[in-house]
Amino acid sequence: MAVDATTRQRVLDAVDAGFDAQLDFTAGMVRFDSTRGNEAAMQEFMAAALRERGYDVDHWKIEVDDIRDMRGFAPVEFVDYAQAYNVVGTLTPRQASGRSLIINGHIDVVPPCDAARWTTPPFEPRIEGGRMYGRGAGDMKSGLAAGIYAIEALKAAGFRPAAPVYLQSVVEEECTGNGALACIQRGYKADGALVPEPFGPSIMRAEVGLMWLCLDIQGDPQHASAAFQNVGANALEKAIHIWPFLKRLETEWNARKADHPVYRDHPHPIRVNLGKLSGGDWVSSVPATARMEVRLGVLEGEDLAQIRQEILDRVAEACAADPYLRDHPPKATFHGFMADGYVLEPGSEIEAAMGRAHEAVFGSPVTSTISSAVTDARYFGLYQDTPSIVYGAVCGQPHGIDEYVELDSLKQATRAYALFIADWCGLEPL
Amino acid sequence: MAVDATTRQRVLDAVDAGFDAQLDFTAGMVRFDSTRGNEAAMQEFMAAALRERGYDVDHWKIEVDDIRDMRGFAPVEFVDYAQAYNVVGTLTPRQASGRSLIINGHIDVVPPCDAARWTTPPFEPRIEGGRMYGRGAGDMKSGLAAGIYAIEALKAAGFRPAAPVYLQSVVEEECTGNGALACIQRGYKADGALVPEPFGPSIMRAEVGLMWLCLDIQGDPQHASAAFQNVGANALEKAIHIWPFLKRLETEWNARKADHPVYRDHPHPIRVNLGKLSGGDWVSSVPATARMEVRLGVLEGEDLAQIRQEILDRVAEACAADPYLRDHPPKATFHGFMADGYVLEPGSEIEAAMGRAHEAVFGSPVTSTISSAVTDARYFGLYQDTPSIVYGAVCGQPHGIDEYVELDSLKQATRAYALFIADWCGLEPL
Incomplete structure (x- = not known):
């Protein structure tokens, strides 16, 4: 139930009043280089921040063996989980009367692409022209901070959620999703989930599936001058030979959208990216090895085992077309995402609640969007039967150079989150 | 003048008697990982080894500024010369009556390609089946050791060269040639030069020229899912686009051999290698940068400035064919070899001397070969008017996996070197 007009205004005012503190907190998050393998320090920071704000904090190291056999597990290859910590802060009401909520955001960020081309260093947040710049400023440290500050606003207005709220600060969203999965394994479950990704002030109707593929190609290394003896095989040239075969999958898989109830309306949902x-x-040696890593979008509803086979068949087709690769096929490893797509079925109560919150903030009905990316929302939706809302601020250049979040949109999203939480969980006096 | 039969036999016997020690010394050299940037420790070893054997040792750090303006200088890019030391040991006769000689070998080696695929680790020399395996065992630590042990054999037989011998242990042969160039800058010059590269027991008639090219491509990085918005440019795909344009130069430049007095007899002298x-x-980011490094062989006699322009024109042609590259051409850097080809004109006295030595060892006339690779011999031949002989043992898998030198061929080469030195320099009693 939407809150009454007076409460609503108090909450919105509290969001506005807290927004500077929210930005300070967000900037503090952006200062962490929390790329994969470097997340632990930031999770210490998050655990302390939640504890300070009255959450019961659960802070644990993810063990691959604990989640390996779960649905939605994605392979962990070429890395270890030495720094893979999750943090969940729980707020418990005196008397639970509303619906419980997971607010899930990831603190891992992708590397800066090319730090030298950033206007200012990627891990030094900068506010200018109504934007905060920095790696993760959009995707999605500002979103996670907005979730936290939406609740701070409720508290500042004299309330707290009248149902358990699980504030999940997770890792591994950018590569596997195993951080969100580990929260499920840990026993967390709620009536609904909010994933404050910066996909704009619109409800994400669907996200694609995703796989990562790694091909390790072994060449026959020789002195670069030796070609005339008809020996040697250049591993890089073999990789270049294989690539167009994989890229063709993009066209073929996009064509399948015609039969998809949701994605038929998306211009180009599937992207196959040579990442x-x-x-x-050595420049004067024929390369002995090449490693090619590819991100392959997968249409929602596809069977992942079948998709894996299609990929391997395509690699085999490429190898069959090359005399050397025929006898020396690359080693294929699925080394990251193994993600099913996810559709938020229209008509859920949680979507209605977010719609009311949005309309209260924006004065117009909320729209929905279809994504060609993936989020952790799928875990709750697919494996816990918990409808998951992805809704948020506007981010520019995610994964690019000079990534930013638009601050107006961030404030609006925070307002909407606060009203949504009040609506979904209900409120009790502090 | 060839030595008399008695002396010859004493010298050959001395080579044979010293061969085990020679192999021990060679193995000691192979144990150094003297890849670029890691040469200093090995040059300490070489300086000590020469000092021990009675040479006056000159051991100095190469300063780029000292050689930058010399003919034959090759660009030094993306590296520093902190470990770039040369060692020259000089043996001076009591009374110089013969012709002076440079024996020049390089101690730098190329990286192991793929250490995991070596039968035994690349920097742990192994003797098996008449071969010594190890990175640099062939190219060319065994050659440099053979030069040293040829002189040790003369000494063991009671002689020493009757003319100055400059034993040059240089760096940078595998990337620029600036090590040999620095010896010239340092003032070393002789009547002839021997470069004991493992090109087999045959006199190298000619070697090609060579350039290294580095292309730095800047893409327009984005989230991998963003393609449908028609944004982003994948730096790797742009590199892949450019590569065939450069590779075409191989065919075109090989076609020019038809007019070359020497290379018309070579099946395929020019190799363009994607090294x-x-x-x-990040797999799920559109790559922001790609660096492509290419080795381009150059026919002997070509004008390097013109070749550079041909290369840059070819890159421009590739860029003109791509809408993104048209506006965002890569940065081209010639970052290594800038080598002229070299022909040892037939009929020199030094070639005759090596021919006599070869015939004394093998019982048959020496042949000549034409190389599609480069050696440091060009420096003495082109810039000091010092005819340079390349002749040596048989090496397998240079720059490859399980590189080796054939030990029989190494002993024969050492015998030939000893007789050649005796012939060219003359002998005086110890």
Whole structure:
């Protein structure tokens, strides 16, 4: 139930009054280089921040063996989880009368692409022209901070949620999703979930699935001058040979959207991205190795086992077309995302609650969007039967250079979150 | 003048008697990982080894500024010369009556390609089946050791060269040649030069020229899912676009051999090798950068300035064919070899001397070979008017996996070197 007009105004005023503190907190988050393998220090910070704000804090290291057999687990390859900590802060009402809520945000960020081309260093947040710049400023430290400050606003207005709230600060969203999965394994479950990703002030109707593929190609290294003896095989040239075969999947898989109830309306949901390639250790040597890493979007509803087979078949087709690769096929490793797509079925109560909150803030009905990316929302939706809302601020250049979050949109999103939480969980006096 | 039969036999016997010690010394050299940037420790070892054997040792750090303006200088980019030391040991006769000689070998080696695929670790020399395996065992630590042990054999037989011998242990052969160049700058010059590269027991008639090219490509990084918004440019895909344009130069430049007095007889002298490529820092990000490094062989006699222009024109042609690259051309850096080809004109006295030595060892006339690689021999031949002989043992898998030198061929080469030195320099009693 939406809150009454007086309460609503008190809450909105409290969001506005707290917004500077919210930005300070967000900037503090952005200062952490919390790229994969470097998350632990930031999770210490998050645990302390939640404890300070009255949460019961659960702070644990993810053990791969604990989640390996769960649905939604994604392979952990070439890395360890030495720094993979999750933090969940729980707020418990005196008397639970509303619906419980997970607020889930990830603190891991992708690397800066090319730090030298940033206007200012990626981990030094900068506010200018109504934006905060920094790696993770948009995706999604500002979103997680907005979730926290929405609740701070309720408290400043004299309330707290009348149902348990689980504030999840997770890792591994940018590569596997195993951080969110570990929260499920840990026993967290709620009546609804909010994932404050910066996808704009619109409800995400659907997200695609996703896989990461790594191909390790072994060449036949030789002195670069040796070609005339008809020996040698250049691992990089073999990788280059394979790439167009994989890229063709993008066209083929996008064509399948015609039959999809949701994605038929998306212009280009599936993207096959050559994300990394490296090979060779000396300019005058024929490269012995090449590693090619590819992100492959997957249409919602596809069977992942079948998709994996399609990918491997495509690699085999590429190899069949090359005399060397025929006898020396690359080693294929699915080394990250193994994500099903997710659709938020229209008509849920949680969507209605977010719609009311949005309309109270923006004065117009909320729209919905279809994403060609993935979020952790799928975990709650697919594996816990918990409808998950993705709704948030506007982010520019996610994964790019000079990533930013638009501050007006961030304040509006925070207002909407606060009203949504009040609506969904109900309120009790502090 | 060839030595008399008795002396010859004494010298050959001395080579054989010293061969175990020679192999021990060679193995000691192979144990150094003397890849670029890691040469200093090995040069300490070489300086001590020469000092121990009675050489006056000159051991100095190469300063780029000292050689920058010399003919034959190759660009030093992305590296420093903190470990770039040269060692020259000089043996001076009591009375110089013969012709002076430079024996020049490089101690730098290329990286191991893929250490995991070596039968035994690349910097742990292993003797098996008449071969010594190890990175640099062939190219060319065994050659430099053979030069040293040829002189040790003369000494063991009661002689020493009757003319100055400059034993040059240099760096930078595998990337620039600036090590040999620095010896010239330092003032070393002789009547002839021997470069004991493992090109087999045959006199190298000619070597090609060579350039290294580095292309730094800047993409327009984005979230991998963003393609449908028609934004982003994948730096790796742009590199892949450029590569075939450069590779075409191989065919075109090889076609020019038809007019070359020496290379018309070579099946495929020019090789354009994609030696290194790397780009991207996250699988789900559109790569912001790619660096592509290419080795381009150059026909002997070509004008290097013109070749550079041909290369840059070819890159420009590739860029013109791509809407993004048209506006965002890569940065091109010639970051290593800038080598002219070299022909040892037939009929020199030094070639005759090596021919006599070869025939005394093998019982048959020496042949000549034409190389699609480069050596430091060009420096003495082109810039000091000092004819340079490249002749040596047989090496397998240079720059490859399980590189080796054939030990029989190494002993024969050492015998030939000893007789050649005796012939060219003359002998005086110890």
